[in-house]
Amino acid sequence: MAILKCSDVTMSYESVNVFEHLSFKLERGDYLCILGENGSGKSTLIKGLLGLLKTSAGKIEYSDGLVKSEIGYLPQQSPVQRDFPASVYEVVLSGTLNRKSLSPFYSKREKKKADDNLERLSIKHLKNSCYRDLSGGQQQRVLLARALCATKSLLLLDEPVTGLDPVVSAEFYELINNINKKDNITIIMVSHDVKQSIECATHILHLENKTCFFGTVDDYKKSSISNQFINIR
C-alpha cells in the first residue's frame, strides 16, 4: 500500500506555475531523490508535501496510517539557527514535541528517544555542546537526530549536504542510507548530486521545465532526461 500519493499536483509560486500535473506514489521503505535545476520547484514540492505551501491543483495524500505528526524534516539551514544559543540536547529533544500532549515538560520516554538518536548518529559526546559552535557536518547530524525523533516512517530532507565537504557529505549519505535500509524509513531527499542519487535511491523524480520524470533508478538511467542532465555535469 502506498504511503504517499500525489495525484496531478500543480504548485505555483506567486501565481506562476512551478510544475504541473505531477503524479507519483511511494511505498513504505522507498528512497526517492528529487533532482532538477535551480528553480525547477524542488523545494516548493517539499514544502507542499509538508503542508507548508498549498497546492494549486491536485491532491497530496498520506496513507498507511501516516499522520502529519510522524513526518521528520531536515530543512536547509537558516541564518537564525546558526547563531542560536542552544545545546545539542535541547535541539534534538525538540523533535519529540510533535507527538506530545499538552504536558509542558519532557517525559522519560522522550528523553530516551533523544538519547537513542544521539547514539545512533554517534554524536552522543556532543550532547551538552553548543549547537552554534559545531562544524557544519555536526550541525546537520544534530538536525537529522531531531528529525528522527519526530518520525518513525517518513523523512524529508532538503539539500542536506549543501556546504559540506566531500568526505563529510559521503558520511552523511551513508547515515541516510542506513536509516532507510535498516529502519525501513521512507526517504524523500532533494539533491544536487546525481551520482550519489543513482547509487542510493530506489526512485528518482526529476523536475525540469514543468515536465517531470518519475520512475525507478533503472528507468531513469535509460531516460533521455537523465542523459542530458548527467552530460551537462
Next chain:
Amino acid sequence: MDYSINQMLSFEFMQRALIVGIPVALCAALLGVSLILKRYSMIGDGLSHVGFGALALAAALNLAPLQVSIPIVIISAFFLLRISRNSKINGDGAIAIVSSSALAIGIVVTSITGGLNTDLYSYLFGSILALSSKDVVLSLVLCSIVLFIYVFFYNKIFSVTFDENFSLATGTNAKAYNMVIALLTALTVVLGMQIMGTLLISSLIIFPGLTAMRVFKSYKSVVISAAIQSVFCVVTGLILSFYLQTATGATIVCVNLVCFIIFSIVGFIKER
C-alpha cells in the same frame, strides 16, 4: 541622602515599585530571549510607542490608562507580527511606520486636549511615583499570567523560535505560539512602561537576553541567566535612582549597560 535601606523600603512608592518591577523584569527577560532570536527586537519598541498613543487617548477621554492601552497594544502586537512576515513592506519599515505614527497621534491628541500633563510625562520617561495600588494589583495578576503561560509553553516556544518551519512541518501549531509570544510581549510592554517609560521599555526586554548570550551557550542557561540578571538590574537601578535621585527607568538601563559590558568582557576572555 542618608536614608538607611530600611527607611528607603518604608516608603510606599518604593515598595510598589519593587513589587511591580521584579515580576515585570522577569517577564521582560524571558520573552526578550525569544524576541531577540526571532529577530523581533524592535517589536517591543514599536509596541511601547503604540502604548504611548493609547495612553494619550485614554487621558484625553478621561479613561483608565491601563485598561485602554492593554487591548490596543495587544491588537497592534498581532498586527505587527503579521505584517512583519507577509507583506510588501518589510518588517523594519512596518514597525517604524506604526511606532512613529502612534507616537505622533498621541502627541497631537495631547496638544489638542491641553498639553503634556504629569501622567503622560511619566509614561514617556517612566515614574515610580505614578503607580497606584490598583496598578500594582493589576500588574501582579497579569505578570503571573504571563509567567505561567511562558513556563507552560517553554519547550514549544523554544522549538518555534529555533526553527519555525520544522515545527510547522511536523505538526506543531507554530502560528498559535507566535500569537502567544506576541500577546505576552504586549502585556509585558504595557506593564513595564509604567516604570521604564515609553522610550526605554524596549531595553528592559532586549538587554538581559543579549547580555546572557555573551556568556551562556544553551537556551535554558541563557533564559535563567537573563531572568536573574534582569531582576538584579531592576532592583539595583531602583535603589540607585532613590539614592542618586535620578530618573528610574534611565538608571535601570544604565545598570543593564554595565552588566552587558561586564558579560561581554567575560565572554571575550572565555572564548580565547
